Amino acid sequence: MQLVKVGLCAFGMSGKVFHAPFLKEHPGFFLSAVTERSKEESREKYPDAKIYRSVEEMLQNADIEVVVVNTPVQTHFEYAKMALETGKNVIVEKPFTVNVQEAEELVELAEEKGLFLSVYQNRRFDRDFLQVEKVLNEGILGTIKETEIRFDRFRTEPGGKQHKENPQQAGSGSLHDLGAHLVDQAVRFFGFPEKLFADVFSMKGNEFANDYFEILLFYKDNLRVRLKSSVFSKEAHYAYTIHGNKGSFLQERSDNQEAELVAGALPLYGKDWALPLKDADGILNFINENTETERILTLSEPGNYMDYYQQIYEYIVFGYPLPSPGMEVMQNMKIIDAALESAKEGRIVNLV
Template sequence: MQQFKVGLCAFGMSGKVFHAPFLKQHPNFLLSAIVERTKNESREKYPDATIYRSVEEMLSDSDVDIVVVNTPVQTHFEFAKKALQAGKNLIVEKPFTVSVAEAAELSSLARAHQKFISVYQNRRFDRDFLQVKKVIASEKLGALKEVEIRFDRFRTTPGTKDHKENPALPGAGALHDLGSHLIDQTMVLFGPPTSVFADVFTMKEQAAANDYFDILLRYKNGLRVRLKSTVFAKESAYAYILHGSRGSFLQMRSDAQEQELIAGAAPLGQDWQQILETADGILIYEDSNGAHRVNTTSEPGNYMDYFDAIAHHLVAAKPLPSPASEVILNMRIIEAALKSAETGAFVRLE
């Protein structure tokens, strides 16, 4: 079986939870290099991986085929560019970059070097989002008219990660962090809107990066999509609310892969997650047989499907998951939202 050697640019939460466990279990990948600037934490679980003290040192390893850029977003452009120049294929953590200009330059550079960049949009493989896709595909809702997607938390004081909390740093804040997930899911479902209106704000009393956003996306067919996030949600609401000409669908945010991975679960097979014991959605619709109200239960998602897609691209030239050229659109939406919040006006994308 063909195997590809992978290097991680960092061994923080992203490396420990979202990448290393999957690379360890996947037969087509070998986690061969990990950057730890001062520690040796990876040695216990990944003793065969060489520990490097800098990204530049790891990039000089000619055996590394794929580099995972999972450092703070402010460094994505620098490290991704160096990795491409070193002849590596790339997986870049979300958000892809801090700006459209950076994203476009990296995408162009990858084409010039005949290497790929895939952005790690893992929330495409959440159980709740997959259920939403399934319901939309069933056409039971009719023509969609209004959609709301939200990702709320209760974190009323600033965190300790400067790259996420410092308002002076480009790419810090909820819009780039959680917004990159919601925007990506929306682009997967509906494609690019015609215009964007947004309120992006800091609700914490302390000086911190934005922690609230409310984004309205307008589509040619009349569809309206609202994306929201706040850190002052003590009680969770439905994460997905869809209203169509024949019905509505309400879906909770129920995927627990992150929590289970943090707790030490090994992502083996398709059934490594806990099965839901109660329904996590409600589907209400009308058809020729009358009115229906159905409690729905989503099936498990699996972040391993992302790594499967990377392997299939390398081995069988299958489509690359979330390629850079596609995710540039997400960066355009983020920039449009920031501009709208500043000007108080709709920003056209056409």
């Protein structure tokens, strides 16, 4: 099996949970280098990975083919550009960049260099997202008329991370953080919208970056898609509410991969590894072919973040499609930028 050498730009939560374990367990990858500015936390689990004290040092000296830019979003553009200019393929954590101009420049540079650029949209491999995708593809709901996608939390106190909470830093706040997932999912389900209207602000006060957003996406044929997130949601809502002319589907946000990884679970290569659910996590209510109403409690199948790295490997080795390529996710940045513009000016913003 061809071995692909990879370097991590950071070993914080993202590196420890979402990247390093998968690179270690996938037989086609070798975690060759890790950037840790002062600590050596990676050494215990990844002793074969050489530790560098800066991204610049790693890029200049490490024998790697792929670089994972998993640093704060404010540095994504700088490090991804640096990696591309040194001839490395790049995986960028979401959100892609702080604005669409940076995303466009990186996409152009990757194309110019003949390198790949992929954005780590791991929520495409959540069980709940995959279940919604399955129901939509089956067409059981008929023509979709209204959809709401939510990602709520109950975090009423500041977390202390300046790159996420300082309103003076571009790219901070929930819109770039959780919104990067919701926008991506809406576009995956329904394509690029025609226009939008957004409300984006901080419930905790103006001294903090936005922690609430509501984006209304307008599609042709009178489809409306609402994306919403709040940090003052003690009681959970359905994460996905979908209404069509033949029925409705309600889906909980039920994926447990992140929690299991944080607790120390190891992802398995070639098989499902996340724990199965014990109870139904969805409700499907529709009119069947006999014009009778059916109401079914649904149980989603496990998701698997390993599938992202498997697709990266298959792209490198076999030339299969690249998962979440930069060109594709760049469109998401247009929606995020437009949402900020809409909220600031209090108007509908045209996208096409």
